[in-house]
Structures are given as structure tokens and as C-alpha cells.
Amino acid sequence: MRMANRSYLYVVDEVPGEGTTVRPRALAEWKWAVPDAYRVLLSPAPRAVPSTIWDPPVQAVLGDYDAGVAALERYLDALPQTEEVREWSRAALVALHDPQRRGRHLLLEVGEILEIAALPGADGEVGDAELAQAFERELAEVARTEWWIETAPGTTSKDLAQATGAGAWPSVLYFQPGPVDAAPAPAAAPPAPPAPPAPTPAPQPAPMPPTPQPSGAHPQPYPALPQTYGALPQTYGAPPQPGYAVPPPAPTGTPWLIGLLALVPIPFLSALVSGIVMASVGRGQRRRGGPNAENGRNAANWGLTYALLTVLLVVGHFVLLFTLARDSGVQGFFPLGTVITLWFALSLVHVVVSIVGGLRAGAGRVFRVPAIPFFRD
Known part of the structure; x- marks a missing residue:
């Protein structure tokens, strides 16, 4: 897979892998790590599902939307209540309670971050076994709602940005997918009778070349949105994500x-x-x-x-x-x-x-x- 080194959070109404067309809707992303805010959102009864971005065997984490938002509200209330935390928390909850953005499930795509996390235990190249082990560790870390809330008061000042999402809700994501697992297109209709020749149109500028697709990703049926990461309008007055420089935790002895x-x-x-x-x-x-x-x-x-x-x-x-x-x-x-x-x-x-x-x-x-x-x- 081509790496952008991000974790991606989507809203879906369908369950990937159950034979239905899945239409992910972009919610947020974070670079170089899976922030605690995303893990808390997925913590009530998370489960493994096929990734909607990467080919098998890469997996994603699926969780209930309403239960996740309720868990995040408790978690945000338990964090040290600085002025920034209150502003960042408000930005997250405004986005998550937006009726036009709500859905049945939250989908966390962690394939890129897990590939980084699996590198120390791999012999030169990350294989399926290393990715599977890294995913199991991530799933176990996500699935402990009460632990996240109990430890929230001890969050250090340098971790508060990733604990709240730093106000970057919602975001334009690096992967802005269209529907996946869609049904085949219907058969083409019989050709129409030839139309009379139309007048010659005025010259038009050359179309932009299609957006290249990362290796291993599902083809996007619609053009990807322009990448505006780092240049999004600061709707809630929050700064760009400072957590971008924080590497994911690596095993330590x-x-x-x-x-x-x-x-x-x-x-x-x-x-x-x-x-x-x-x-x-x-x-x-x-x-x-x-x-x-x-x-x-x-x-x-x-x-x-x-x-x-x-x-x-x-x-x-x-x-x-x-x-x-x-x-x-x-x-x-x-x-x-x-x-x-x-x-x-x-x-x-x-x-x-x-x-x-x-x-x-x-x-x-x-x-x-x-x-x-x-x-x-």
C-alpha cells in the first residue's frame, strides 16, 4: 500500500463485508497515530470488519455511532478542563451531533498506522502475520471504555490535542472514497438512432488528469476531493493539528x-x-x-x-x-x-x-x- 501515514474516521450506515454497498462519509483524520479520541469513539463493543480502503487481509474497526458519542462525551468531561480542551471538545461534539453527519456506525481505518507499528517486529517487510498481530493489539486497546474514562484526568498537556481531536472536525480526508462493494452496473441500453450533426462547439480547456490511485486501494468511482489538509477553514477557531509530529507508540522493554x-x-x-x-x-x-x-x-x-x-x-x-x-x-x-x-x-x-x-x-x-x-x- 502507498502510505500517507494517517488514521481515518468515517461514518457508515452499512456493515462492510456483509454484501451491501458501503458508502463511507468522511469525518476526521490524524497523522502518525490513532488519537485517543478516535479509540474512545469506537470503544463500546468494537469489532473487526474488512477495510473499505485497502485490499484483504487489512481490517478496520467498526463501532456503534450513538454509543461511541456518549462514551466520548464522558471522556471529554473527564479531561483536564483547560480553555483549549473546552474549545476542542465543543468542536468535536458539534460535528458529531450534526444531524446531517450522523449515522449507524463509526468506521476507523488504521491500516497505514498498523503497518508502521508492525515494522519493529518484521524482518525487513511487514507481512500479513505482523499486520494481523498489530490489528489485534489495536482492537484490544480500543475496547476498554471505562479505562479510557478513568485515566482521562491524568492526560498530560502535550496529549490533550490528540485526546480531543484538536478541533479538526470535520475534515477533508486524504482518502475520500465513493461507494464500495457496489452492485454491478446495469446492462447498456440499445443504441439510440443517430442524431443530426451538432454545431461545432467552442474549444474547451483540456481536462485535468485523473487522480492517481494508491496501490492496493479500491478504485474511486468519483474524483477525489482536492487535498486541503492543513488549509481547512478554522470553523471553530482551532489551530492545525499539533499532533502531526507525534509518532505512534512503539514496543519498549x-x-x-x-x-x-x-x-x-x-x-x-x-x-x-x-x-x-x-x-x-x-x-x-x-x-x-x-x-x-x-x-x-x-x-x-x-x-x-x-x-x-x-x-x-x-x-x-x-x-x-x-x-x-x-x-x-x-x-x-x-x-x-x-x-x-x-x-x-x-x-x-x-x-x-x-x-x-x-x-x-x-x-x-x-x-x-x-x-x-x-x-x-
């Missing part, structure tokens, strides 16, 4: 790899620092969603578990050392060194867990290890 701070040759202290920093960095992944959020939570739970066990084992070692050595005169490494030996074994396990977790999380896979569930979301 950083929360796990932070655990290697335990290798710093400062006994006990480096272990405590590594566990606490793992927890802090891991919790910072919540806003990224998907595997990043899960890996961040798992790394945070493991880091705090390791730090807590370090405190208990080290304190236990010194208690055992002074108690037995003073009261019974026991000498030799064992049994006095039993507890500290357990801590060394735990630290070795911690280093292995940090390396394996970092590698798997960096490949986009969720890594789990038994730990105390300090964090559950």
Missing part, C-alpha cells in the same frame, strides 16, 4: 531493562534502587496502552516485589547473624549465611527476569512473572 541497575556494585542499595525505578518507569507506561501498559504494570509489580524481598532478606540476615553468633556461638558460613544466600539467588533471578522481559517487551509481547500485585491496572 525499558521498564524491564531498568532492573539491570541491580548489577551496579553497591550491595543492597542498587537492588532497592532498581526495584523502585522499575516501578516508577513501569507505571509511566499506562498512557501508552496495549502491550506497553501491561509490560509496564508487570515490571512495576516485579520491581517492588524484588525491593521488598531484598529488605526482608537483608534485615533477616543481620538478625540471624547477631542472634546466633551472640547466643549460641555458632560459627561458619552456614547456617549464618543461609538468608543472604537466598538473596543472592533472588538477585540472579531478578537479572535474568529483567533481560528476558526487556527482550520480549521490545518485540511487542507481554511478559509476566509471579509477583505481588501491587498494581492491577
Whole structure:
């Protein structure tokens, strides 16, 4: 597919893939990412349907229009209420409540963004398997309405534009498709009798060449609208989308790899620092969603578990050392060194867990290890 690196939001009354003619109507688009506003709109009971832009096996996400708008209203109310957020929220809701723009379903086309997201796990070229995995991760990230609303108050100032759509509602989209899956055209009527010759018309300017079609896209039965992206009239006084420079989240193993701070040759202290920093960095992944959020939570739970066990084992070692050595005169490494030996074994396990977790999380896979569930979301 030729990439424009955008996610596209349409309104449809039909369900793609059910044999009916689908007539997508443009609503909004965002470059380099799928903004949270689009995900919240699709979050009530999203489902996978064939893409209306790209050839199989590329898929899109379909959701209920009215339920999605209700979820977005709750989400926008929960965001930090700055002046810009209120203006951008009003622009979104004015467009979504417009009777001439409403429909039965919302359709989110994410093929281009998923191809970018799948690149780190692909061997040079993104194949069907990588795209399918990326789509499953996106669908799972979309389908959690209450999580989006609960975390909305913590949205940072740099994320507020993509969380609201930055006032760019509605937009002229890069892909402005006509009907797809349409029925075949009727048979041609018999030729009419020849008409008398008409007077020679005045010369006309040469027609514009047809708009080239991206490779893999459905042919457009009507000419595409002119591309006015970035030059749309600011109907609601909003600036152009600042989120265009924000890349999509990529898999990261950083929360796990932070655990290697335990290798710093400062006994006990480096272990405590590594566990606490793992927890802090891991919790910072919540806003990224998907595997990043899960890996961040798992790394945070493991880091705090390791730090807590370090405190208990080290304190236990010194208690055992002074108690037995003073009261019974026991000498030799064992049994006095039993507890500290357990801590060394735990630290070795911690280093292995940090390396394996970092590698798997960096490949986009969720890594789990038994730990105390300090964090559950």
C-alpha cells in the first residue's frame, strides 16, 4: 500500500463485508497515530470488519455511532478542563451531533498506522502475520471504555490535542472514497438512432488528469476531493493539528531493562534502587496502552516485589547473624549465611527476569512473572 501515514474516521450506515454497498462519509483524520479520541469513539463493543480502503487481509474497526458519542462525551468531561480542551471538545461534539453527519456506525481505518507499528517486529517487510498481530493489539486497546474514562484526568498537556481531536472536525480526508462493494452496473441500453450533426462547439480547456490511485486501494468511482489538509477553514477557531509530529507508540522493554541497575556494585542499595525505578518507569507506561501498559504494570509489580524481598532478606540476615553468633556461638558460613544466600539467588533471578522481559517487551509481547500485585491496572 502507498502510505500517507494517517488514521481515518468515517461514518457508515452499512456493515462492510456483509454484501451491501458501503458508502463511507468522511469525518476526521490524524497523522502518525490513532488519537485517543478516535479509540474512545469506537470503544463500546468494537469489532473487526474488512477495510473499505485497502485490499484483504487489512481490517478496520467498526463501532456503534450513538454509543461511541456518549462514551466520548464522558471522556471529554473527564479531561483536564483547560480553555483549549473546552474549545476542542465543543468542536468535536458539534460535528458529531450534526444531524446531517450522523449515522449507524463509526468506521476507523488504521491500516497505514498498523503497518508502521508492525515494522519493529518484521524482518525487513511487514507481512500479513505482523499486520494481523498489530490489528489485534489495536482492537484490544480500543475496547476498554471505562479505562479510557478513568485515566482521562491524568492526560498530560502535550496529549490533550490528540485526546480531543484538536478541533479538526470535520475534515477533508486524504482518502475520500465513493461507494464500495457496489452492485454491478446495469446492462447498456440499445443504441439510440443517430442524431443530426451538432454545431461545432467552442474549444474547451483540456481536462485535468485523473487522480492517481494508491496501490492496493479500491478504485474511486468519483474524483477525489482536492487535498486541503492543513488549509481547512478554522470553523471553530482551532489551530492545525499539533499532533502531526507525534509518532505512534512503539514496543519498549525499558521498564524491564531498568532492573539491570541491580548489577551496579553497591550491595543492597542498587537492588532497592532498581526495584523502585522499575516501578516508577513501569507505571509511566499506562498512557501508552496495549502491550506497553501491561509490560509496564508487570515490571512495576516485579520491581517492588524484588525491593521488598531484598529488605526482608537483608534485615533477616543481620538478625540471624547477631542472634546466633551472640547466643549460641555458632560459627561458619552456614547456617549464618543461609538468608543472604537466598538473596543472592533472588538477585540472579531478578537479572535474568529483567533481560528476558526487556527482550520480549521490545518485540511487542507481554511478559509476566509471579509477583505481588501491587498494581492491577
